[in-house]
Amino acid sequence: EEAESLYRSLHPASAAHSAHAAQFMPGGNTRSSLWAFPFPIYMEGGHEARLTDVDGNVYIDFLGEFTSGIYGHSPDFLKDALVSATDRGVSLSSHHRLEGELAERLCQRFPSVDMVRFCNSGTEANIMAINAALTFTGREEVVVFQGAYHGSVLTFSGNNDVNVPFKTIILPYNDIEALLATFAGRADQIAAIIVEPMLGAGGCTPGTAEFLSTCRELCSDSGAVLIFDEVQTARLHFGGRQSQLGIFPDLTVVGKFFGGSLPFGCFGGRKDIMQQFDPRAVGAIAHAGTFNNNTLTMAAGIAAIDQHLTAEALDQLSARGDRLRTEINAVFERQGAPYHATGIGSIMNIHPNHGPDSKYLRQLIYLDLINSGIFVAARGLISLCFSINDDDIVTFVQKLKFFTEQRSVCWS
Numbered sequence: 004e005e006a007e008s009l010y011r012s013l014h015p016a017s018a019a020h021s022a023h024a025a026q027f028m029p030g031g032n033t034r035s036s037l038w039a040f041p042f043p044i045y046m047e048g049g050h051e052a053r054l055t056d057v058d059g060n061v062y063i064d065f066l067g068e069f070t071s072g073i074y075g076h077s078p079d080f081l082k083d084a085l086v087s088a089t090d091r092g093v094s095l096s097s098h099h100r101l102e103g104e105l106a107e108r109l110c111q112r113f114p115s116v117d118m119v120r121f122c123n124s125g126t127e128a129n130i131m132a133i134n135a136a137l138t139f140t141g142r143e144e145v146v147v148f149q150g151a152y153h154g155s156v157l158t159f160s161g162n163n164d165v166n167v168p169f170k171t172i173i174l175p176y177n178d179i180e181a182l183l184a185t186f187a188g189r190a191d192q193i194a195a196i197i198v199e200p201m202l203g204a205g206g207c208t209p210g211t212a213e214f215l216s217t218c219r220e221l222c223s224d225s226g227a228v229l230i231f232d233e234v235q236t237a238r239l240h241f242g243g244r245q246s247q248l249g250i251f252p253d254l255t256v257v258g259k260f261f262g263g264s265l266p267f268g269c270f271g272g273r274k275d276i277m278q279q280f281d282p283r284a285v286g287a288i289a290h291a292g293t294f295n296n297n298t299l300t301m302a303a304g305i306a307a308i309d310q311h312l313t314a315e316a317l318d319q320l321s322a323r324g325d326r327l328r329t330e331i332n333a334v335f336e337r338q339g340a341p342y343h344a345t346g347i348g349s350i351m352n353i354h355p356n357h358g359p360d361s362k363y364l365r366q367l368i369y370l371d372l373i374n375s376g377i378f379v380a381a382r383g384l385i386s387l388c389f390s391i392n393d394d395d396i397v398t399f400v401q402k403l404k405f406f407t408e409q410r411s412v413c414w415s
């Protein structure tokens with residue numbers, strides 16, 4: 004209650020904006036993941052790793068737009084790319100050279116990717132990748148995993164999931180036995196396995212190498228298509244989590260930061276699968292989209308890859324994230340706080356330990372972090388951007404130490 008009343012007193016303007024929007028949008032919301040109790044914060048603007056809300060509160064942005072905002076806010080490269088693309092013409096009613104240039108960079112980056120196609124979101128790219136697998140195999144079933152998030156219509160949390168237009172077999176994540184049993188019974192009906200190398204929205208649970216390589220082997224043996232959804236995990240290493248583990252899928256889906264943080268999705272992989280989209284082929288799969296090749300995203304993506312997404316920069320970011328996660332867990336342990344953090348590199352999630360109070364504990368730590376000027380997702384997701392520095396990490400850990408100590412009466 005004390006944390007909630009402080010939150011309310013710090014955010015009168017956010018409360019007013021939320022109430023206003025609720026008259027015209029259900030719950031004032033258009034992105035479910037942004038809902039927060041008692042109402043979400045409305046931001047006025049951002050610069051590098053800082054966010055300022057409509058009440059004038061300043062935060063260190065540890066959410067990084069759910070992994071998409073890896074470049075921080077309003078980076079110069081993005082402004083330059085957008086201005087020059089706008090000067091040349093935003094939508095040209097045709098092909099333009101930037102598409103091939105972005106495609107070439109992505110194919111060079113991922114050894115498993117021969118060819119790509121672009122979409123407007125990760126959701127769309129996953130739908131198209133699944134579509135490609137269904138058509139390629141002539142089969143109807145797709146193995147997905149509990150807690151997986153492949154986009155707004157491809158979520159398997161078990162919590163009001165939107166129906167998807169193909170037959171799914173939903174298995175527990177990281178459960179090799181369940182995979183083997185499923186394939187033993189119906190290998191010839193399974194078109195694809197789609198899997199995140201680490202569950203992202205599902206709570207930053209890393210997939211084990213054994214689990215992912217079992218997915219690989221079962222697909223290779225049965226002719227099913229293995230799809231890695233690397234929309235989040237592609238930032239963990241230069242060639243994505245697949246290159247880090249040396250386990251390569253048939254199709255890869257990326258998005259978010261590869262479009263320079265603009266709306267973007269991309270799927271690609273084996274040439275024989277991707278060539279189904281070649282308009283010259285008889286019976287080619289149609290895949291249109293007014294903004295698939297929009298000049299703004301193409302230009303932003305090329306500039307981002309060339310100037311920022313280097314192997315060195317990504318490794319440094321991962322190291323900083325590993326350090327933050329280790330220190331967060333050390334604070335929880337020392338204070339006896341009933342929480343833990345999971346994840347890999349720059350992507351992590353703080354969880355309440357299992358128990359009857361976990362819902363309240365999740366709310367409490369969110370409110371305490373926000374009240375301390377640390378911006379994270381209500382569900383505990385943290386993703387670092389390049390603008391976060393070592394001092395910001397120290398600040399996070401100090402604030403966490405301070406309020407977990409103050410709250411110790413709550414759980415002791």
Ligand code: PLP
Nearest residue numbers: 124125126152153154203234235
């Ligand atoms: N796949 C994963 C792993 C994601 O984390 C997300 C978004 O958070 C998506 C797909 C969907 O991407 P988009 O929000 O661009 O549709």
